[in-house]
Amino acid sequence: MQITPDHIAIRDTMEKFIAREVTPFVDDWEAAEIFPAHELFRKMGDLGLLGLTKPVEYGGMGLDYSYGVVMTEALGRIPCGGVPMAVGVQTDMATPALARFGSDALRREFLAPAIAGEMVACIGVSEPGAGSDVAAIKTHARIDGDDLVINGAKLWITNSLQADWMCCLVNIGDGPAHRNKSLVIVPMKSKGVEVARKVRKIGMNSSDTGQIHFDDVRVPRRHVIGEEGQGFTYQMIQFQEERLWAAASALGPMEAAIEQTADYARQRQIFGKPLLDNQVVHFTLAELQAEVEAVRALLYRATQLYIDGEEVTLLASMVKLKAGRLQRVVADKCLQFWGGMGFAWESPISRFFRDGRLMSIGGGADEVMLSIISKKMGILPRPAAN
């Protein structure tokens, strides 16, 4: 993956936008436990930042995924994890399958406004009984003439308190778990969609998370993305971008944490010299920086293969695993050098510590990544026949 002047131009645009439109408001949004998604996405849409890798016909810029990675790294300049995650849901979690497999009409109706920032999207996969285990979802759609009638519940849904539509994974019929699923666009204003509650979390506080119930929700059957019954496969494909995005989103905050910790440790005097001058401190930060670069190298390799058209589930799962684990280590080791200050709510490192726990859980937990890697390596035992 080559970084060209075009990549740098996008990074600069993103960073300027963040400095002007995001950073000054982050503390307020964190306190409110929500941010104004429509307002912010509209501004990003105007700059083309929500559709870098999306088809030109629907308002995107038609660039390859390396541009998405560069933009996501730049999102790491935002001094919180919640807002970047909300953007990631819009660009890399709720829309890739629609962009790739949706009908022209469906894309005009839902993808184009998402790229323009006129609509906010969310992705509905997890359920009360099925988080990492996607095949176990229970939400069901009954075919009724030209409509689908959906019943069930979705949990931990980012953006869902503000979203206009959900890319929702449902079961249609009772076939085998991997062949009865479909991705359906569900407008959130449909009758029977209920935001049961707002969920409070240990971190990612500027991002709204909801539990959504579907009670006889009627949507046109043409809202199914691509072919009915292919939802599981589409979601697995969509997960590649989600996981590459997740790894890319961790790089900026990790580097910011290391940089801020070095700055703090340089100013902090202890036993007559800067804290940073203790070998245990600067060696620790040096090693963390080396590990961040290693994750970046893996991410860039996976991205290049993805651009070349290869299936990168293995590498995407590996890089998500390592990014999630490393983010926790960086947060904890850096926090330690801030001493009591690191434990104060207001310090940037404490927010990073709180926000950072999710990476190893959301979008498939570490253990799911390990299972996928094992499976791809051919070392995962087959489940015992019942």
Add this chain to the structure above:
Amino acid sequence: MDFQDSASEAEVRADARAWLAANLPDAEARRSMGYGVADEAAALALAKTWQARKADAGWACMHWPAQYGGRGASPIERLIFEEEERRAGAPTGFFEIGLGMAGPTLQAYASEEQKASLLPRMLRGQDVWCQLFSEPAAGSDLAALRMRAVRDGDDWVLTGQKTWTSGAHYADYGIIVARSDPSLPKHRGLTFFFVDMRSPGITTRQIRQITGPADFDDVFFDEVRVADSQRLGAVGAGWQVALTTLMNERLSLGDVARPGYEELVARLRMSEIGGRPALEQADIAARVTDWHVRSRGVAFTRARIITALSRGQEPGPEASILKLASTAMFQEIADFATGLEDQGGVLLAEDRQAGVADFQFAYLFSPSFRVAGGTDQILRNIIAERVLGLPPEPRVDKDVPFNS
């Protein structure tokens, strides 16, 4: 090492257990008087009532001399009661700093008159004490503190800032170390006092911590007058007095931080992953086994300290080893347990059934254990220098005037 209670120790334990069983409020009531609950004033009032009841029955600070409200019990008997108290889930948070650190410091350095008037009130929970040590530029390097103490007639005038002071916003008194002579090397120009927290010129500002609540404070001193009679120890001997305080912090040993290994195993016994009991999964079993081994190491190290106390000896540096090993394990277990719950692992307490969010809270709280009361790094220095006999860290500022 001796793992069994002696006959007299067993008797104390049985008495303590029986008294706690008969007198401890129920779990619901205990929660509302706990440390860090939303209605802090109400919690403090309830905790004071409980402390007074303990004092009436002779259990509060039973190792203190009788004239201050104790019953002259041995350190080991005190530890036995505290173990039973924690096992029963009795809240102690509001008074730990006063009774564990301020009280022993006063006993060592205050006048007889001061001890007679202050210690019984402290013991009964009538006065809450805080400890004003850390400053914005002096944490691990405590002797770098800058709070100024200037002599003025029969008073001292204190100006400066303390921080991370637990409970300063509700404390009645505080113990404080300040710099009385900046022309001396940093350890030698310090003097120790106790102060009335309602003195003019003291303001507190609560600091919200990583877990959400604000248990501790910034404390600002703006020309606060403190009578020379409130000086503890000689002028310039503040460092030695502070060491007395910190030594007692290590002696108030506390229990294994919870939720820990035992709670994790209890949780795992109830958990299934992918339709199979969690403990039957080899990767989980391997990690649990590792923590089992380490938790035994922690328990035995603790037993060595208790044995030393029981024999009337001063414990050695094993307290540093204990803290370093147990806090790292506490953090690892909390991290692991939040991951066990899949995406539920990042939910906050109010979105969960009562008691189930303990590990989430522990995960957020865990960094504080590695910072407070001697950071991991300071403890490693202690172990390196005092246990392994390695050369000390160079301390270039040790023998030069503080203001040089």
